[in-house]
Amino acid sequence: MSKVLGVLGGMGPAATVAFLARIQALTPAEGDADHIRIIADINPQVPDRNRQPDAAESVLGQMAMRLRDAGAQVLAMPCNTAHAQAAGIKKAGLPFIDMIAETTEAALTATGEAAPRKVGVLATPGGEALYTRSLQARGCRIVRLTGQDRETFMGCVYAVKRGDTGDAARAEMRRLAATLVEAGAEVVIAGCTEVPLLLTAEDVSVPLVDSAEVLAQACARACS
Known part of the structure; x- marks a missing residue:
């Protein structure tokens, strides 16, 4: 039932x-x-x-x-x-x-082969901390944004919250995902529910795991 x-x-x-x-x-x-x-x-x-x-x-x-x-x-x-x-x-x-546990499990099987060693996470500071603990507990290393990119990410999130899902915000989110891939991420987690409103799987060169x-x-x- x-x-x-x-x-x-x-x-x-x-x-x-x-x-x-x-x-x-x-x-x-x-x-x-x-x-x-x-x-x-x-x-x-x-x-x-x-x-x-x-x-x-x-x-x-x-x-x-x-x-x-x-x-x-x-x-x-x-x-x-x-x-x-x-x-x-x-x-x-x-x-x-x-949501964190379910998404972690999905990320570990996203490549269809061996579990990834490095997982990129697009998330707020709080969400990033949750994924860090969850992924590390499963033997994975988290790849995160650094420096100004962290502020840029939050700017994209707040853009969605005020109704802006336009080309500029989408381009920035694609760039941020690419930055994680360049840093070695084999899978990228969309670890904030605003991310998939700006980013699709086709925008990322490695598997994108949409937490929502x-x-x-x-x-x-x-x-x-």
Whole structure:
């Protein structure tokens, strides 16, 4: 029997809407009734996950409990950075699909051959820290942006949040991905849900693992 999915969203709104569309597209269905029932809290007012982690965890915990009380049976959150606050979400007592763990597993099999030794990550500082721990625990070395490129990346993320997915932002994200490949990345993780709104697999010369796509697939498996 299918399960009701609760989505903690709004970080940011465009990425959440794209994530919901991915779940719909990835769910095997012959008609309306075959799709997953989803209860989504798209809350753009969640405090900044990098600057106010304690406040963010409190709000996310409240969101999780409201989703549970509304009928959700499984929880997911299409925001990599906010997984640092997963402890607050888990207090709701529901299964929580771990986006970082799922994406790490996908990255390790992305080449179709031996697991990559170096994995590039396009993520916020908080998301990067989560992927560093996850990848290192699996024996992989993370390749990250350095210097001004880190600020450029955050500029691209905030461009998406204000509705700018134009050519300039797309070109910068392609350049940043290429920088990771040049530094030795055998796979690149789109470790921020804004990244795939600017970057496609065709834009990168090595496999691109879209964390939002991976999470959507995991939700379809868990709830169908």
